[in-house]
Amino acid sequence: MQLSFLFGFCEWNFNLSLWLRLEVLAESRGKTNTCVDKHLKAAAEFIENTGILARTDIIPSLNAEMASADVSFDEILTALSDNKVLAKKVLAVANSAWFASRVKIESVEYAFARLGINEFYSVVLTATLRHGFGEGPPANLTWAHAEMTARVCQLLAQHFSEALVELAFATGLLHDCAVPLMVKSLTNFENLVKPSLGCGLSVNQLEEERFEFNHAQVGAVLVEAWQFPVMCARAIEFHHRGSLAEAPEGEARRLLALLILAERVAAVCSCEIMTPFDSKHDTVLVGEIAEVLDADLVRIYHVIDEAVRMYSIRLAHL
Numbered sequence: 001m002q003l004s005f006l007f008g009f010c011e012w013n014f015n016l017s018l019w020l021r022l023e024v025l026a027e028s029r030g031k032t033n034t035c036v037d038k039h040l041k042a043a044a045e046f047i048e049n050t051g052i053l054a055r056t057d058i059i060p061s062l063n064a065e066m067a068s069a070d071v072s073f074d075e076i077l078t079a080l081s082d083n084k085v086l087a088k089k090v091l092a093v094a095n096s097a098w099f100a101s102r103v104k105i106e107s108v109e110y111a112f113a114r115l116g117i118n119e120f121y122s123v124v125l126t127a128t129l130r131h132g133f134g135e136g137p138p139a140n141l142t143w144a145h146a147e148m149t150a151r152v153c154q155l156l157a158q159h160f161s162e163a164l165v166e167l168a169f170a171t172g173l174l175h176d177c178a179v180p181l182m183v184k185s186l187t188n189f190e191n192l193v194k195p196s197l198g199c200g201l202s203v204n205q206l207e208e209e210r211f212e213f214n215h216a217q218v219g220a221v222l223v224e225a226w227q228f229p230v231m232c233a234r235a236i237e238f239h240h241r242g243s244l245a246e247a248p249e250g251e252a253r254r255l256l257a258l259l260i261l262a263e264r265v266a267a268v269c270s271c272e273i274m275t276p277f278d279s280k281h282d283t284v285l286v287g288e289i290a291e292v293l294d295a296d297l298v299r300i301y302h303v304i305d306e307a308v309r310m311y312s313i314r315l316a317h318l
């Protein structure tokens with residue numbers, strides 16, 4: 001059944017491309033879950049009302065560019081030359097600790113030449129998110145967490161799923177992108193910021209008790225609207241479920257396994273938790289992760305230790 005029938009398309013004045021992407025997201029689920037679809041519909045309406053898609057409209061162009069056979073970034077470079085504020089943010093990110101080049105980067109053209117396609121894409125994406133969602137304490141907390149998770153997720157993909165390396169970075173970066181939007185636009189969200197950025201399992205339920213949707217659903221609809229591969233949206237939608245069992249099988253489940261692992265590593269590095277998996281429930285979860293990533297637990301814990309060591313040092317120097 002199409003979402004347009006379920007939700008009564010004519011009654012809603014949504015951005016058409018957002019609506020079409022929402023249908024892709026629903027179809028990727030394989031079966032329609034009316035309750036969850038109701039939340040996704042409310043999330044899409046919320047997104048539409050914030051105007052965030054207009055402030056981040058360079059992201060679908062970035063993704064289209066990356067998907068093309070001949071990546072030139074000509075359109076992106078032109079868009080950046082027309083948007084001085086975003087271009088300034090791109091330079092700030094390119095010269096930041098996470099992307100640090102030994103030579104100071106003073107123009108976006110030089111950033112592209114110096115960083116290469118993949119790093120330039122990551123820089124422009126990071127800068128656009130910071131620009132589109134704004135700065136301030138909750139947003140800065142989100143981006144610090146997101147950038148750390150993105151790097152760890154990328155490293156874990158290098159160990160366990162080489163084909164997902166680029167998407168792992170984007171998924172880590174985007175997984176909590178709804179948080180600054182929700183704290184800015186909704187009253188009564190402020191005390192849910194930290195739980196939303198943490199590894200807890202109950203936050204989505206708390207959000208749904210106050211609002212009609214949670215930040216994982218808003219994030220999933222946003223990445224669909226920005227035209228990331230649908231597996232990215234599915235991994236984000238499930239990132240607080242605490243189990244891989246309900247997640248779609250295949251690459252989406254592998255991406256989710258990497259994301260959950262990355263969040264645990266990031267939380268240990270930031271001293272939010274002492275050990276990545278310590279409860280009975282966690283023992284089951286890490287077993288599921290090992291199975292999905294085709295790795296034994298010894299290897300999983302060995303890579304976790306290596307990532308914690310590497311990123312704890314990195315964090316100390318940021």
Ligand SMILES: [Fe+2]
Nearest residue numbers: 176196197198
């Ligand atoms: Fe989250």
Ligand SMILES: [Fe+2]
Nearest residue numbers: 176196197198
């Ligand atoms: Fe998170």
